[in-house]
Amino acid sequence: MKIVKLKKAFPGVIALNEIDLEINKGEVHALVGENGAGKSTLIKLVVGAYKKDSGEIYFDNQKVEFTSPAQAFQSGLSVIYQENSLIPQLTVIQNIFLGVEHFTSLGILDEKKIYEQYLSITKQLGFELPPFEKVRNLGVAEQKLVEILKALIHKVKFIIMDEPTASLSENEVEHLFRIISELKSNKISVLYITHLLGEVFKIADRITVLRDGKKINTVPIKDVNREKVVTMMVGESLKNAYTSVFTEVKKREKVVLQVKNLKRKPRVNGISFELFAGEVLGIAGLRGAGKTELSRLLFGADRLEDGSIIINNKPVRFRSPLDAVNHGVSLVPEDRKKDALILMLELYKNITLPTLEQFTSKGVILSGKEIAATRRAIEKLDIKTSGVKQITRYLSGGNQQKVAISKWLQANPIVLIMDEPTQGIDVKAKLEIYNIVRKLAETGVCIIFISSEVSEVVKVSDRIIVLSQGKISAEFKHGVSQEEIMRTILKEE
Amino acid sequence: MEKKINLQRYLYIINKNGILFIFLLLCILLSIITPGFLSWVNILNVLRQSSIIGIMAIGTTFVIIGGGFDISVGSTLVLTAAMCVGLQYYMHWGLAIVLVLIMGALIGLFNGFLAAKIHIPAIIATLGTMTIIRGLAYLYTGGYPLYVEAPDFAFIGTGYLGPIPFPVILLIIMVAFWQFILERTRLGRYTCALGGNKEAARLSGVQVDYYHILTFVVGGLMAAMSGVVYASRLLSVTPLAGQGYELDAIASTVIGGTSVSGGEGSVVRTLVGVLLLTIIANVFNLMGIHIYVQYVVKGAIILSAVGFDTYSKFRQ
Numbered sequence: 048m049k050i051v052k053l054k055k056a057f058p059g060v061i062a063l064n065e066i067d068l069e070i071n072k073g074e075v076h077a078l079v080g081e082n083g084a085g086k087s088t089l090i091k092l093v094v095g096a097y098k099k100d101s102g103e104i105y106f107d108n109q110k111v112e113f114t115s116p117a118q119a120f121q122s123g124l125s126v127i128y129q130e131n132s133l134i135p136q137l138t139v140i141q142n143i144f145l146g147v148e149h150f151t152s153l154g155i156l157d158e159k160k161i162y163e164q165y166l167s168i169t170k171q172l173g174f175e176l177p178p179f180e181k182v183r184n185l186g187v188a189e190q191k192l193v194e195i196l197k198a199l200i201h202k203v204k205f206i207i208m209d210e211p212t213a214s215l216s217e218n219e220v221e222h223l224f225r226i227i228s229e230l231k232s233n234k235i236s237v238l239y240i241t242h243l244l245g246e247v248f249k250i251a252d253r254i255t256v257l258r259d260g261k262k263i264n265t266v267p268i269k270d271v272n273r274e275k276v277v278t279m280m281v282g283e284s285l286k287n288a289y290t291s292v293f294t295e296v297k298k299r300e301k302v303v304l305q306v307k308n309l310k311r312k313p314r315v316n317g318i319s320f321e322l323f324a325g326e327v328l329g330i331a332g333l334r335g336a337g338k339t340e341l342s343r344l345l346f347g348a349d350r351l352e353d354g355s356i357i358i359n360n361k362p363v364r365f366r367s368p369l370d371a372v373n374h375g376v377s378l379v380p381e382d383r384k385k386d387a388l389i390l391m392l393e394l395y396k397n398i399t400l401p402t403l404e405q406f407t408s409k410g411v412i413l414s415g416k417e418i419a420a421t422r423r424a425i426e427k428l429d430i431k432t433s434g435v436k437q438i439t440r441y442l443s444g445g446n447q448q449k450v451a452i453s454k455w456l457q458a459n460p461i462v463l464i465m466d467e468p469t470q471g472i473d474v475k476a477k478l479e480i481y482n483i484v485r486k487l488a489e490t491g492v493c494i495i496f497i498s499s500e501v502s503e504v505v506k507v508s509d510r511i512i513v514l515s516q517g518k519i520s521a522e523f524k525h526g527v528s529q530e531e532i533m534r535t536i537l538k539e540e
Numbered sequence: 541m542e543k544k545i546n547l548q549r550y551l552y553i554i555n556k557n558g559i560l561f562i563f564l565l566l567c568i569l570l571s572i573i574t575p576g577f578l579s580w581v582n583i584l585n586v587l588r589q590s591s592i593i594g595i596m597a598i599g600t601t602f603v604i605i606g607g608g609f610d611i612s613v614g615s616t617l618v619l620t621a622a623m624c625v626g627l628q629y630y631m632h633w634g635l636a637i638v639l640v641l642i643m644g645a646l647i648g649l650f651n652g653f654l655a656a657k658i659h660i661p662a663i664i665a666t667l668g669t670m671t672i673i674r675g676l677a678y679l680y681t682g683g684y685p686l687y688v689e690a691p692d693f694a695f696i697g698t699g700y701l702g703p704i705p706f707p708v709i710l711l712i713i714m715v716a717f718w719q720f721i722l723e724r725t726r727l728g729r730y731t732c733a734l735g736g737n738k739e740a741a742r743l744s745g746v747q748v749d750y751y752h753i754l755t756f757v758v759g760g761l762m763a764a765m766s767g768v769v770y771a772s773r774l775l776s777v778t779p780l781a782g783q784g785y786e787l788d789a790i791a792s793t794v795i796g797g798t799s800v801s802g803g804e805g806s807v808v809r810t811l812v813g814v815l816l817l818t819i820i821a822n823v824f825n826l827m828g829i830h831i832y833v834q835y836v837v838k839g840a841i842i843l844s845a846v847g848f849d850t851y852s853k854f855r856q
Contacts (some may be wrong), residue, residue, distance in 0.1 A: 094543065348743055372745035386743050389736035393804045400733055401744040403726055412724045 048093075048205055048236060055092055061064045062088040063480040064100065064260045070205075073234040075227060077247040077268075080257035081280055081500065081533075086240050090207055091255070091363050094119040094126055103123050107204065126207040133193060135183035136138065139176050140165055143197045163201055168199060172229050188219030195226060199235075202275035206230065207238045210334065212246060223252050242333050244273050244537050254282055277537065281501075281530045299323040303362075303493050304462050306345070309354035314340040316517035317354070321464065322493045327484060329508030330497040331532055337517035338497045339381050342466045343457070345495070346378035372401060375461030379468055381497075383444075387451040390440040395421035397439050397450055402457040424453040428483060445476030452483065463487065464495040468505060497519035499535070559797050559845070563812050566819065574826050582822070584705060590818045591707035592617075592766045592773070594811055597789040598718045599648075599762030601810045605722070606755035606792050607735035607802030608655055608662040613763035614786035616647050620767030621777045622677050625686045628660040637810050644764020645757050647673065652753030670786070679778045685778040688771075697773030707769050711811075713764070718758075719807040733753055735802025777838035790818055791838070795845040816841070 050068040054061075063085045071074045091097040093104060095113030104111055106124065113119040116126060116148040133142045140161065166180055174363050176189060176196070185193070185359040191211060197205055212220045227237055227250055240249060247254055248268060256263040256279040263279045304322035314337040321385070322328055332338050343349045345356065347365025356363050365371045368378070375418055380386035380395055388397055396419045397405055406417045421435040428449040432442060439450060448468060455463060465484070484507050488494055497506050504511055505527065511536050513521040521535045571578040596613055603610045620640045627636035647669065654665035699706040722728035730751040733741040742748045767784075771777055796813030798805025817838060824834050 085680070346743070365704050367747070368743050369745040369747055378743060380743055385737075386739055389803065391736045391738050391799070392732060395728065396732070398740070400729075400746065403729060408728060410725055412729065414724070 048238075049105040050093070051103045051105070053089070053092060053104065054100045055088055055097060056100055060110065061260050063092065066257075068255060068262070068265070070236050071237060073202075073231050074252050075231055075237045075239055075250050077251035077254040078238060078240045078246065078257065079242070079247060079254060079280060081502070084257040084280075085260040086257055087209070088260075090126060090209060090238075090240070092501060093207070095122060115242060120201065120203070122242045123202060123204040124207070125203040125205070126209065127191065127194050127198070127211055127282035128209050128344060133182045133197075133274045134505070135195065136181060138179050138181055139185070139193055140178040140191055141201050142182050145197070146260070147201055150531070158321070159361045168196065172196075172199075172226060174226065186219075187214050188222065191215070191219075191223060192226070195230075203235065204237045205238070207240070209240045210242065210269070211239075212243065221384060242537070244276055247276070248273070251291070259280055273537075277530060277533055281533055295504050303358065305357040305538055307357070309341065309344055309351065309356070311340060311349060311352045312342055313518050318510060318514070318519055319354075320519065322495070323486050326509045327488045327494045327507055329504035329511040330495060331501055331504045331511060331512060331536065332499070333536060334499060336514040338514055339466055340517075341514070342378055342380075342464045342495070342497055345371070345462075345464055346376055348378070349378055375459070376459035377401070377455035377458055377463050379448075379455065379463070380467040381466040381470065383447055383470075386437050388447060390438075392439060393436045394425075394430075394439055394442070394450060394515065397434040398454045399426050401454055401458070405457065421459060427456075428453050431481065445479075447470035447475070448480065450470055453482070456487075460492060462493045462495065465496070466497045466498070467499065469498065469500070477503065501529050501532050505532065558811055559795060559812055559816070563816050566816065569571040570819065570823050574823055576825070577823065584703075584708065585701065586818050587708040588705045588712070589822070590811075590814045591711040592769050593785060593788050593792060593818075594711045595714055595769060595812050596763050596766040596785060597761035597792045597814055598714055598787070598807050599803055600789040601793045601796070601798055601807050602722070602731060602755045602758040603662075604790070604798050605735045605802055606731045606752055607738060608652075608755055608759075609790075610648075610651060610756060610759045611663060611786045611790070612647070612651060612666040612670035612673055612761060613766075613789060614782045614784060615670045615677065616644055616760055616763035617767040617770060617785055618779060618782040619647075619673050619677040620644050620764040621771040621781065622681050622686055622779065622814050624768050624771040625688045625775070625777050625818045626680065628688050628690060628693065633690055641761060641764050642723075644760040644762075644767070644834065645721065647763075648757035648760020648762070649753060651760065652836065654757030655756065656752040657750045674779070677736075681777070683778045685776050685780060687776045691776070693772055695772070697769050697771070709774070710765075710769065712732055714762070715807050715811050717775060718762075722805075722807055722809045727751065727754060732803055735799075736804070743797060756821070757828065788814075788817065791842045794849070795841060795847075797849065799849060813845075 048536070050066060052065040053063055054069060055063045066085070066089065079088070088097065092099045094116040096116055106122065111122065113122070119427065128256050134145070143165065144161050149160040151157045162178070169175060171461050172485050176192060176223065183194060184188060211223060215223065218281070224523070230237060239247070241247060253265055253267050254271065254275060254276065255265040258280060293298040295435050299508055302321050303324050306321070307319045309318045314335070316337070318337075318341060320328070330338055332342070340349070347368050356365070358376070365374070371378070381446055384390060390398070395418055399417050401414065406413050406420070418435050421493065424430070425432060426523060430442070430446050430449045430453070432446065439447060442450065452465070469480055481503065484494055484496060496507055509525050509532040511523040511527060511532065512519050513532060515536070523532065596617065600610060600613060620643055623643060624636050626641045627639060651666050651669055654660045654669070655662040695706060695709070697707055701709055722731070730741065730746050733744070733746060734748045734751055738748055770781070789792055792813035793805070793810045794800055795811070795816060796806065796809035796811070798810060820841070821834055822836060
């Protein structure tokens with residue numbers, strides 16, 4: 048696999064800037080970088096999920112231009128994502144052979160031949176799976192194995208693994224690594240994408256670091272150590288540029304929110320913290336560390352298994368998001384399309400949805416008041432739209448995110464939780480959101496700012512906690528460097 | 541980019557109001573082809589024929605906008621109509637109507653409970669209740685037609701206020717009332733919100749289950765009201781009545797541009813959908829075309845209306 052000057056731009060941001068990358072036959076090549084560095088864009092371009100702007104991709108010495116992941120798969124290129132792409136109702140063997148079943152001359156499934164091939168390949172790789180078990184009854188690790196087997200049966204020459212260990216236990220990870228080395232000896236190349244540097248040093252031959260859509264370097268693994276890789280990921284000159292939105296660290300005067308020993312297995316395993324009026328609390332951590340799950344617990348979107356939440360010295364118990372809203376807690380969810388917005392509805396209907404009560408008199412909605420409030424919201428957050436009645440779907444990502452935030456401002460929250468509020472939006476919109484966060488904090492709102500982009504957590508927070516495996520693993524004050532937090536996060540493996 | 545967005549908006553507007561254009565076009569065309577089509581008598585006739593399905597379809601519209609589906613309304617019509625007649629043996633017709641409307645609302649409550657709380661897919665939940673209610677209608681009537689002699693009660697289905705039939709007035713009032721509810725009250729707004737994206741609505745602090753159930757209550761209530769009009773018009777009810785009415789109500793709703801997947805729609809446009817179907821039947825009758833052909837044409841209209849909606853969404 049050879050990639051030459053691959054480039055992709057989204058409106059307002061260059062996601063990948065002329066990346067060159069070469070991966071040899073039978074090589075395990077690690078691709079690392081912070082969130083937003085361009086790793087997933089790179090994969091999507093390679094397998095044809097996105098269309099590239101320019102550049103060339105060679106696969107097996109041939110120039111290729113895949114138009115869909117399915118086409119890439121048929122040509123011998125498989126991607127194993129964090130979430131699996133198996134069909135849960137089918138058995139292991141049915142999944143593995145899906146699309147390449149053997150048939151007898153009468154067109155009937157040749158179960159015997161299928162089973163023989165299954166046996167020979169599992170023997171070769173040295174692992175066992177229950178072939179006639181339905182995939183939904185398997186554990187996550189076993190499902191990963193099924194996916195790998197499926198790729199092998201389909202005669203794949205190149206496997207891309209996108210954070211494959213995110214939901215695996217230690218033993219399962221070991222098992223996966225053994226299989227990867229087995230793949231290697233079968234001359235299959237692996238492009239391994241991860242946040243966890245420990246894994247990289249265990250299995251990779253070479254490592255490529257991406258940062259801000261640019262390739263920093265490709266080096267053989269034996270020539271670098273962990274320190275060097277972190278520095279490559281974070282960059283050295285960036286630290287100083289981070290304080291621009293920050294005015295002053297808030298004095299801790301009044302405790303607004305106390306959270307004690309929150310639990311909901313498996314992702315939240317006893318989290319306690321306090322939040323002061325007007326404070327921005329940043330929460331950092333890897334994918335799967337429990338950040339989103341914590342935000343949902345605080346908002347009453349999921350049931351609490353154990354622990355307590357105290358707001359302004361009063362214990363509260365949220366049975367639904369409505370309870371949370373009534374107690375002054377608001378959440379801007381991570382997935383704005385799925386959880387935050389009703390895309391088919393007009394802008395103003397989205398903005399007034401949580402606070403519709405304010406706009407009704409004797410049960411009747413006062414359209415004039417509603418539209419005036421929407422106009423103010425558009426002005427306040429500078430939402431680019433053709434009008435209050437524009438269908439929300441047609442707004443750009445950054446503007447949709449502003450709508451997701453501004454719908455809560457009307458509710459005058461005491462605590463505003465924002466989960467990945469800058470995901471998938473361009474640099475300028477990000478900066479505007481940081482400013483909104485700081486301004487809100489100045490008016491006394493407490494903000495919980497959750498992000499897997501450490502650079503922005505450092506930038507907007509008065510205080511930062513790092514989550515790891517559903518627990519708080521470290522706490523920092525404003526002024527801590529991005530590098531230090533990255534180090535804490537990566538140490539947790 | 542700009543242009544594309546404009547095109548999308550344009551498509552959206554056509555999609556939203558296309559049914560009105562088609563309806564007006566058809567009316568103009570028909571008034572040219574068929575003399576007597578635009579006569580006062582025929583217009584009132586079409587409206588009166590539309591009143592029962594029209595009232596029922598209001599409820600169906602609410603259910604579908606809320607992301608649900610209700611195929612039990614035809615059975616609800618027959619049970620409530622039979623009860624409305626049968627109860628008059630023991631009480632004043634006014635009281636019978638009130639009881640029957642409550643009955644409809646309770647059926648809706650049960651449907652909503654099954655869909656929202658037990659999480660049975662709405663079409664299956666109402667398939668079950670459809671069968672149960674039809675069975676109850678047979679049990680109630682013993683399988684025989686019920687009759688009633690009540691000139692006062694008959695006014696609802698056959699009377700006139702001035703030159704206009706009472707069921708037509710009732711239909712227009714109901715359409716106006718529920719369109720207002722849909723556009724200008726929280727019930728209406730939340731119905732759109734939960735049909736558009738239930739989880740986002742929940743995370744905005746909307747009591748989604750409560751409102752989801754309420755849409756079914758509206759569906760049952762309006763089915764019962766159409767049952768009252770039906771009973772009053774015929775003054776006799778057999779347990780076989782009302783079969784396929786739910787399909788006409790659903791067809792009118794989707795022809796009226798209510799999104800099959802929920803989130804958007806309009807009671808007024810549903811009325812246009814009802815009128816469209818009635819007019820086609822009306823004209824075919826005037827022209828002497830066999831009823832079998834009508835079925836084919838009706839099916840084709842449903843497919844083209846819904847196909848336009850779903851395909852233009854797919855293209856986005």
